[in-house]
Amino acid sequence: MTDLGTCPTPPRTGAVCRAAPALAGYAAVRAVGLVTLALWSAARGTSPHTLLTARWDSLWYTRVAELGYGYEVRLPNGDVHSNLAFFPLLPWLERAGAALTPLSYADAGLLVATLASLAAAWGIFAVAEHVYDRRVGVCAVLLWAVLPVGIVQSMAYSESLFTALAAWSLYAVLAGRWVTAGVLASLAGLTRPVGAAVVAAVWAAALASHIRDRRAHPASGVPPFRRAIGMLVAPLGAAGYVLWVGHRTGKGPFGYLDVQAGWRNGFDGGYAFARFIAGKFTSFPSALAGVGLIVGVALIVWLYVVGVRQRQPLPLLVYTGLVTALALGATSYFGSKPRLLLPAFPLLLPLARALARVRPSRSAVILGGVAAVSALYGAFWLNGSGPP
Template sequence: MTDLETRAARPGAGALRRAAPALLGYAAVRALGLLALALWSAARDKSAYTLLTARWDALWYTRVAELGYGYEVRLPNGDVHSNLAFFPLLPWLERALAAVTPLSYADAGFVVALLASLAAAWGIFAVADHVYGRRAGVCAVVLWAVLPVGIVQSMAYSESLFTALAAWSLYAVLTGRWLTAGTLALLAGLTRPVGLAVVAAVWAAGIAWFVRERNAARVGSAHTGERAPDPAVGARPRRVPAAGGAWNPSRAVGVRARCALGMLLAPLGAAGYVLWVGHRTGRGPLGYLDVQAGWRNGFDGGYAFARFVADKFTSFPSALAGVGLIVGVGLLIRLYVVCVRQRQPLPLLVYAGVVTALALCASSYFGSKPRLLLPAFPLLFPLALALARLRTRRTVLVVGAVALASAVYGAFWLNGSGPP
């Protein structure tokens, strides 16, 4: 058995022990961020807890949990903000937790976010550890924690929940657990519109698996010990032996059935909610697009974002912001190119590519784009690999400095414009 397979086969308790350094590092970074927010908010006579649980989208989610769907706000300019824009899984969890505990819906949302953020950190570690090893996995988790908008991971928003579902779905794909991958993709599709990225990753990996399995089947019966295709394109193939050591066609049939069923399950969450919204609004499949249009959200291939950046160059002070935006987008593209060159498994490349494309090419509020990119954790893997090569002392110093800067920025951000 290869080292890669050994990591994938560890039992739950052993997996938790292996992930413990990453989870402890993540918890420390998030605790620092919350402490900075509490101190900054107190100095401005604001409630840090209110900023985390009862502002912006968090308030909309708790309204869905409390009142159900159908609430909307009509603005003076004619726009209609409907709570149908918000996918249902987080409100369902808020309602369920509030029903069995003394917590309010807002409190329940905060608890779900905290638990989901830890699950997301563990999932990111599992994926990175599976592909690159334990040290890179720890570095990937810490880098995700110290992102400038990392404070969102502790808010009653759906980013942490979605990232947890996405990460574990991708891990299930990489380890050949197709039914688990499809089920988690279904749930991710009930969490955010970007759940399409998880569906695309599952489908891309499934199609690639079928192609490789068919090719292996052609020669498997003629060669003892033929290697069956691995679900993670770009990772090492695994042996699927029969009792006598030869490639096992009957077992391959079972895997094929699970792969197909996982692929069928994956899109049901997103498709089901979009179709339900269309039925409720009477607009059919276009109903959800109409709801998003009321929020001035849509997909225009990046035209609105390009105009937003171009408008920054109309004056000197704002031109600096325009340059920063261009540099930031360039760095994102550069990171993705590096991911491709480092031969990340296909599902990770597809997932990160779709998340990035949807974030940059949407015509939504431009200040939310860093938050929308938060789930694109595979883009951090090249940086995690570079960080893992440093000596431990230097790594701790670098991460500590960045964590402090991120905590201060998060406190400043939420006490200012904050995430929309």
């Protein structure tokens, strides 16, 4: 990391300038990952474009964009995989991109993900800078970029779009821009089921703000208008889609849960995941993987506890806690858990604070080495099992 320099004072220009090192570093890390993927894929005779746009969940989003809802796959064991499981904002943007440009639905999805990943990086920087300082913001963005499954940020998946909406909604909450926070939370709720975590963060912050105001001004019993509007708007996206799925399936408010059950996806508080880890200890090679999983979960819990001890703002703690709980407590697709944790970027803030205290030359060496390992792992991963 080089000297961050100074920025001009006009608010808009200054905001872009302050974030520039973080965005440049993020783009560089993603470029290294994509070049590594291209080289690895060329050696294996696979298509990096196909890996990024036309496999796994990318295919389901593209089908929604192209054909609408109603497509499903019935498996021999009786499970029904319905595309109603996939929230609509990314397919809507893919459809708009294909209509307004020469791009295919898949390539429009890749463009959306690319732009959204930059918006997410900027949002992470904005949150970290607001809570701590500019150097911590840059470190937080670079740590998010070099995560082992960071290649997903460059795929036609919804993680980057969701993280961008979540980060900027949280920033709006921290800045007291309640209507903006509510609108972005509503859009996050149209992107992924975990959008409920953003809604909860907005509500928790708004209620805490209301209580503080009541204590400071006991005679005022009515919350400010903008805060109330933000609270009302925040859940509309997630609630609207879930209720629409219930109406479409004829199963009422809980119809979406039945759709998820068809994918064998639910929430049991982590019991199934614990059994999955315990099953790794049946032989020596797999036991090493089991130990790695335990260490990984312990690290996540430790980072959250450190965030609490460092007194991260309430909306960050609520958001991170729910994203983490939903990711670790899901009953299926255990290999997806690292990907599902990508939006939990506040977990990285304790590490970012520690890295920001290191000399720039040393932090550059650390991040460069981790970025190289992340790029190699991402290329290996996508050319192997990939994200389920």
